[in-house]
Amino acid sequence: MLGQCPEADDVGQETFIRFYKSLSNFRGDSSAATYLTRIAINLSLNEIKRRKRRMLFFVKSTDDVKNLSAEMTLDDNEMKNLVQRAIQKLEPKFRSVIVLRLMEGYSTKETAKILKLPEGTVLSRLARAQQKLKKILEPVLGDNYE
């Protein structure tokens, strides 16, 4: 959700600490993994909001994801890095479905449960998120198809 950054590690730690604190409230209706993921997603969304507020005071860095061209040849790591950056460009509501469904491998039903959304909303957000990602990454994906 947050990409590779120190904040992501902090959110990871905080997730387990919050889980420990709320163990008495955990009724076992869902699996511990789902419960942990829900905490992590909520904390990540809070962190994204915090980042946005911080961004109001700082000049944005140059956006290399926008400067992609079809002539670029990328190795695996560069490709991963670019995909990660493209995901970061998505709005949080689209990013969360991409992370849960495509990166973490949760089913649409589980994703809906974690995000407390109807399955139909998850599916439509997923489709829109993929369209947005495809649009961002189209130039490089063309050359890096299998």
Add this chain to the structure above:
Amino acid sequence: MNKRLFDLLYRSFDEELSEEQKDRLDKALQKSQKLREEREKIKNLRKHVSETATLSFKPFFAERVTHGIKNLSRANNSAQEFFGSLSYVFRRVAIGAAIVFTLLFSANLIEGKFHSFEKNVTISEMSLDDVLATTFTPSLEDIL
């Protein structure tokens, strides 16, 4: 490209389509080269995204979480200790005050001075005027 077919194509990756929808999509895929290309693009995009997932935390993650939980328990313990000792002291003071009150009450009762509650607990009845009258107002002679 037909937008409905395009949506159906996306949905086919994440949900079970009905037989009718499957048929419609299959037929469209057979006919349209562009739709087939789109399907490949989506497949590749999904593959790249799933490969981006980072499966590990930084080193010593577990230790840091354990440390955080220990700190939390310690903070809880010190708060509990503080409130525990506070209630202990309060109990002692309350018991002491009750004993003193009972002794004063009994002593006054024995001496036969039981006239009023205030007198019994040796609190004299004072009005605001009494209080103001006792205020020390030094004159110039007193100072000299």
